[in-house]
Amino acid sequence: MQRIAIIGCGGSGKTTLGRQLAALIDAPMTHLDGIYYDADWKPLPPEEFAAIQEKLVAEPQWVIDGNFASTLPIRLASADTVVFLDIPPLVCLWGILQRRLRYRGGQHTEQGVYDRIHWGFIRYVLGYRRQMRPRVRALIAEHATQARIVTLTSRRAARRFLTTVADQT
Template sequence: MRRIAVIGCGGSGKTTVGRRLAALLDVPMTHLDAVYYDADWNPLPPEEFAAIQEKLVAEPQWVIDGNFASTLHIRLANADTVIFLDIPPLVCLWGILQRRRRYCGGQHAEQGVYDRIHWGFITYVLGYRRRMRPKVRALIAEHATHARVITLTSRRAARRFLAGLPGSTMT
């Protein structure tokens, strides 16, 4: 595992898993939210966002967390490992609420946390498994045939996966 794409619904734990993997494997970590949005919630133009990702995935080692289905193919085509956090929506919402409480709301780019909760985001999380999961799986099937794909369906499974990696101190 040297080029790892961590994907999943908002609140699924992408940043936590990605950060732990990057530390354990001693590889650079990129949070796509921190790349995509500026301090005023302005997104990058699509071409610029894609170009930045092309540069990131050209590196020999990386962990990149984030969904962004429009550019997911870039990461999938270059990853040797894909970790898909297929966590139930209510667990994701709980994770979002915990994150909001932990960071007192707002943006925390240094942590890769962009905490912008609105009704559209909540409905996205609630409908992720029905609407987005089939698209994500299709993109994985098309662009990541060469990669090891690890689907984790609970926080416990994610903790077990991380704890089972060589050098892990998690219990």
Template sequence: MNKIAIIGCGGSGKSTLARQVATILDLPVTHLDSLYYDDQWNPLPQKEFAARQEKLVVHDRWIIEGNYASTLPIRLRAADTVVFLDLPAITCLWGIAQRRWRYRGGQHADVGVYDRITWSFVRYIAGYRRTMRPRVRQLLAEHAPHAHLVTLTSRRQAKGFLARIGTGR
């Protein structure tokens, strides 16, 4: 596992898992929210965002976490491992509530969090498995058939995954 894409619904724990895996495997981590937004929460133009990812994936070792389905094929084509956090909506909603409590909103580049909760974001999370999961699975099939896919459907499975890679099993 040298090139790892971590994807999943908002609040699923992508940033946390990325930091933990990075520590265990000594890999550099890029949080796409930190790349996409500036200090005033302004997004990059789409072409520039894609170009920055193209530059990242040519490196020999990395973790890139974040969804951004429009640029997901860039990461999937280059990844040797994809970790898909496919957690229930209630777990993800609880995750964003905990994040809000911890960080009090805003962008936190040091931890890869762009914490801006809106009703459209809540609706996105609530409908992720119905609307986005099929699209993600299609993108995985098209752009990452070569990659090892790890699908985690609970926080307990995520902890088990960390334990396995920590012991080399």
């Protein structure tokens, strides 16, 4: 595992898992929200966002967390491991609440990105498995043909996966 793409609903634990995996394999960690949004939640132009990802995935080693289905094929085509956090929506909402309480505004503040929780985001989280999961799975099947696919459906499964990786390194 040298090039790891982590995908999942907001609050699923992508960044936490990504940081731990990056530490285990001694790879740089990139959180895509910190690249895509500025401090005022203004997004980068799509071409610029894609170009940055092309540069990131050209590196020999990386861990990148984030969804962004429009540019997911860039990461999937270069990843040797794809971790899909298919966590239940209520667990994700609980994760968002815990993150809000723990970090008081966001865990990505060093990148200028603060949590932005609103009803649209909550609806997105609640509908992720119904609306986004099929799209994500189709993109994985189409673009990550060379990668090891790891689907984790609980926080416990994520902890076991980390233990397995730690034992192998």
